[in-house]
Amino acid sequence: MASEPRVIVVGGGLAGLAASVRVAEAGVAVDLFSMVPVKRSHSVCAQGGINACTEPVRQEGFSEYDHFDETLYGGDFLNHQPPVYEMTHWAPRIIDLLDRMGVPFDRTSEGFLDRRYFGGSVFRRTHFTGASTGQQLLYGLDEQTRRYETQGKVTKHEFWEFLWPVVDPDGVCRGIVAQDMRTMEVKSFRADAVVMATGGCGLIFGKSTMSVICTGGAASRCYQAGAWLGNPEMIQVHPTAIPGEDKCRLMSESARGEGGRVWLPGIQDENGDWKPHPDAGRHPNEIPEDERYYVLEEMYSTYGPTKRHGNLVSRDVATRGIFFAVQQGFGIGGGKMAYLDITHLPADTKEKLAAILEIYEKFTGDDPRHVPMKIFPAVHYSMGGLYAIYETEQEPKPKFLTDLLPDDAGQQKDPSKPAHPGMVQGSHYNMMTNVKGLYALGEVNFSYHGATRLGANALLSCIFDGLFCGLGIANYAREMAKHDAAADVDAAVFDAVVKQETDKSDRFIATVDAADEGVNPYELHRKLGEIMTEELTVVRTQEGMKRALDIVRGYIADYQNIKLGDQGHWTNQNLSFTRALGDMLIYAEAMLLAGIDRKESRGCHYCSDQDGRNDEKYMKTAVCQYDPATGQHAVKWEDVPIPLIEPRIRDYGGKKKETKVTVKPELATAADPGEDRNNPDPV
Amino acid sequence: MIASNKPEKFTVRIKRQDGKDQPSYWQSFEVPYTANQNIITVLQQVAANPVTTDGKRVTPVAWDCGCLEEVCGACTMVINGKVRQSCSCLVDELFTGATNQTISIEPMSKFPVVRDLFVDRQRMFDNLKKIQGWVPIDSTADLGPGPRETQDEQHDRYAISRCMTCGCCLEACPQFTKDNDFVGAQVIAQALYFNEHPTGAQLKGERLDVLMGPGGVTDCGNAQNCVKVCPKDIPLTEAIAKVGRQATVHVVKQFFTGKK
Numbered sequence: 001m002a003s004e005p006r007v008i009v010v011g012g013g014l015a016g017l018a019a020s021v022r023v024a025e026a027g028v029a030v031d032l033f034s035m036v037p038v039k040r041s042h043s044v045c046a047q048g049g050i051n052a053c054t055e056p057v058r059q060e061g062f063s064e065y066d067h068f069d070e071t072l073y074g075g076d077f078l079n080h081q082p083p084v085y086e087m088t089h090w091a092p093r094i095i096d097l098l099d100r101m102g103v104p105f106d107r108t109s110e111g112f113l114d115r116r117y118f119g120g121s122v123f124r125r126t127h128f129t130g131a132s133t134g135q136q137l138l139y140g141l142d143e144q145t146r147r148y149e150t151q152g153k154v155t156k157h158e159f160w161e162f163l164w165p166v167v168d169p170d171g172v173c174r175g176i177v178a179q180d181m182r183t184m185e186v187k188s189f190r191a192d193a194v195v196m197a198t199g200g201c202g203l204i205f206g207k208s209t210m211s212v213i214c215t216g217g218a219a220s221r222c223y224q225a226g227a228w229l230g231n232p233e234m235i236q237v238h239p240t241a242i243p244g245e246d247k248c249r250l251m252s253e254s255a256r257g258e259g260g261r262v263w264l265p266g267i268q269d270e271n272g273d274w275k276p277h278p279d280a281g282r283h284p285n286e287i288p289e290d291e292r293y294y295v296l297e298e299m300y301s302t303y304g305p306t307k308r309h310g311n312l313v314s315r316d317v318a319t320r321g322i323f324f325a326v327q328q329g330f331g332i333g334g335g336k337m338a339y340l341d342i343t344h345l346p347a348d349t350k351e352k353l354a355a356i357l358e359i360y361e362k363f364t365g366d367d368p369r370h371v372p373m374k375i376f377p378a379v380h381y382s383m384g385g386l387y388a389i390y391e392t393e394q395e396p397k398p399k400f401l402t403d404l405l406p407d408d409a410g411q412q413k414d415p416s417k418p419a420h421p422g423m424v425q426g427s428h429y430n431m432m433t434n435v436k437g438l439y440a441l442g443e444v445n446f447s448y449h450g451a452t453r454l455g456a457n458a459l460l461s462c463i464f465d466g467l468f469c470g471l472g473i474a475n476y477a478r479e480m481a482k483h484d485a486a487a488d489v490d491a492a493v494f495d496a497v498v499k500q501e502t503d504k505s506d507r508f509i510a511t512v513d514a515a516d517e518g519v520n521p522y523e524l525h526r527k528l529g530e531i532m533t534e535e536l537t538v539v540r541t542q543e544g545m546k547r548a549l550d551i552v553r554g555y556i557a558d559y560q561n562i563k564l565g566d567q568g569h570w571t572n573q574n575l576s577f578t579r580a581l582g583d584m585l586i587y588a589e590a591m592l593l594a595g596i597d598r599k600e601s602r603g604c605h606y607c608s609d610q611d612g613r614n615d616e617k618y619m620k621t622a623v624c625q626y627d628p629a630t631g632q633h634a635v636k637w638e639d640v641p642i643p644l645i646e647p648r649i650r651d652y653g654g655k656k657k658e659t660k661v662t663v664k665p666e667l668a669t670a671a672d673p674g675e676d677r678n679n680p681d682p683v
Numbered sequence: 684m685i686a687s688n689k690p691e692k693f694t695v696r697i698k699r700q701d702g703k704d705q706p707s708y709w710q711s712f713e714v715p716y717t718a719n720q721n722i723i724t725v726l727q728q729v730a731a732n733p734v735t736t737d738g739k740r741v742t743p744v745a746w747d748c749g750c751l752e753e754v755c756g757a758c759t760m761v762i763n764g765k766v767r768q769s770c771s772c773l774v775d776e777l778f779t780g781a782t783n784q785t786i787s788i789e790p791m792s793k794f795p796v797v798r799d800l801f802v803d804r805q806r807m808f809d810n811l812k813k814i815q816g817w818v819p820i821d822s823t824a825d826l827g828p829g830p831r832e833t834q835d836e837q838h839d840r841y842a843i844s845r846c847m848t849c850g851c852c853l854e855a856c857p858q859f860t861k862d863n864d865f866v867g868a869q870v871i872a873q874a875l876y877f878n879e880h881p882t883g884a885q886l887k888g889e890r891l892d893v894l895m896g897p898g899g900v901t902d903c904g905n906a907q908n909c910v911k912v913c914p915k916d917i918p919l920t921e922a923i924a925k926v927g928r929q930a931t932v933h934v935v936k937q938f939f940t941g942k943k
Contacts, residue, residue: 021823022823025822025823036749036755036757037804037805037808037848039756039808039847039848040749040750040755040756040757040847040848041755042749042750042755044749044750044754044755044847045750045752045754045755093825096825096826096827096828096829097820097823097825099828099829100818100820100826100828100829100882101817101818101820101829102817102818102829102840102877102880102882102883104832104837104840104841104844105837106837106841107832107833107834107837108834109834110831111831111832111833111834112831113828129841129844130841132754132845135754135845135847136841136844139844143811143816143817143818144817144820146808146811146812146816146817147815147817147819149812150812150815182797182798211749211750211751211755212748212749212751213749244719244721245717245718245719245720245721245724246721246723246724246727246751246770247751247752249751249752250752355754355845359752359753359754359771362753362771362773363719363721363752363771363773364719365773365775467823520731522727522730522731523731565733565740565742565743566742566743567742568701568742568798570701570702570798571702571745571797571798571799571801573743573745574742574743
């Protein structure tokens, strides 16, 4: 029986709001679920900006294709090319749209959109609103969502926590089960399509730059219900954050984009080599210029138009630069800190950075306008996430492990034109997970950023994902509602999941009165964060990851004895956190398994015991599959197709090469042969 | 600002409430002093060991928080009598050096309590609906750039758009109460934000009609508390004055043209 189509969107950050707006605009009703009022979603924390090849950048010699290329280069070629192609070519249109929505982008003297430099590009192609761009873009989309809400096209369910996807016996997603975080009511909701836009999983690392809601719990629940993960081992560590007791606070790349410099106290020997300075205790303003070791500028002296551009190499590279220098004893006072210095910048530039400078001042008591900031790398972004497919006209066609795509997918609609290099607009399959009807958008989607995300591409990928894929999702929901509506699915399918989740809650609540001591969830979370930060961040080894895997598996066993402190049937935050912790542990296990299996160094997955990047074996997505019956994970490897840009050596113009690349044999003869390939000298 | 005589531990008093419409009560906890401690850390320390100073084990305190870097607005509370975000409230700042100091933490008083320090601020979001707080774009289609804007105009709008709907201005406002319908500084400033945008101005008349009605801009008593407590230094009183002038012009226009 045909019914009115409905789409559920889980998550009210940029991706979820963009999808809600686009689906509602296409005339399909949206139920939007969020653990927090959507205006407080983690997207507010993004600071620096959003990349796009707008007209003035084009006239400086940049192109959408360059943006496409540098995104792949930044991601060490693990990104899926057609989605990235589409995203970078939509970027200028997205900027225009946000501009029309009234986002107060910074302006030039003539009233056009201003731009700044950002990591991984030598072009000024990052559009921004002060240093709180994510907040401003989120507000723009929040306003449009509210507009649809007043028209009855979007229904918000705020303070509702997603608990489990409802997947019918044929493997089709038919809705979700969620819990009201105030009344603790557990309830099912039907939908013809379900969109996961639930962001990253930084809390698995204990302290990160992420918000307290970014546990990865929702992604993990989908994973346990049969959705796959792609490249979960790929976690970005941002070079500059303020370490704190409760979290690490981001100090945006915009500080360096506007001319900020990273340095460490040092001293040069007669050969010009830098050594840690023997006097570790000096105030930074008393350290003379010739005793400041500008570590990234020295290491990446030939990247970009000026030497200072070395501060803007890709994030994984900058993070390693700072991390290794600190390991060599250059850290401030011998500790784990470096200086991020913007004191030399003119007052109007500091004004553009006001939002982050105020944060630094409020949290440390020091005024960064006059005293260099103390920073250290911190976990920041999940490149990996839920596995998703897409439709493209490009050859070679991606051979997905799932057979969801019909045989005739990706056929050229218009034979008079060349095959479109991006995704097919309006396709049902764009960013559908391996579970039919379940989509993944934004940070929780693994497709766009490969092995490292470039700065200012996150806001873009989230908004693009929602807007571009929203149309296909509306089309799919409409089609399903006609022939195979969720409204007609047997209630027993939903009731079973409600029972599963109610039973789970009851088991947790029962532990409050249990006689034995039990395991404290906050303490277990702290320990999980420590081991994951130690073994799966900047430098990884087989030995370390295997050690972490053993320990995490021990924690999974400990978790069976978890004990809650709150049996409240009203706003029980203890329950919500403890439940998410169990999901974080399983996600952590998948991350480690994929990391152990990927025996190469690529992007953020830097393994000191591996011999560089190995395209022959690992130009592939790590696809994790979970068997709920046994609790076992399987890691499968799926080729990343190379329809447009051949992978090449990643080189940000450093003096010393850290990356060796083993290419596929057929590529070895294709371009740039000779001794330079594996051990190139600086250009 | 750093206190010279740092205590080893200190007492924190928390005003609790088990659920909405329940009576409130105070509990005290002893918390170890740590370097760079903020109120979130204090609450986490209480959560990890919820034992009162009387030695009684109690349920963990519920509170609302999100980004912990003062940009999401979630963790607003009343700390030592002052409304502010608990993430950016450093313990050192609160100690003046006097002996046996305690820190008191209460939920905001102008919004219904959900549990403990967690309040329901839905009223603020509902008010944004009332004033049609958006720019009425045609669609998300690619229709070219938005209107050009001078740096000064952008500067003025950006100042208001940093409002994170935290509610400090309403907590501090003597006119805004739990049971009246005054909209308060937050939404009046937001109305100005949208009125100042060339496309947003299409709904200016409707917005002003709402703000001239009951609970609107004329209910402002000009106490100026809002602007003093705003964590983002939003020029709230200036915004209220500007909207007041826009409203006057709007009325005069309506009078002479007979049009809405």
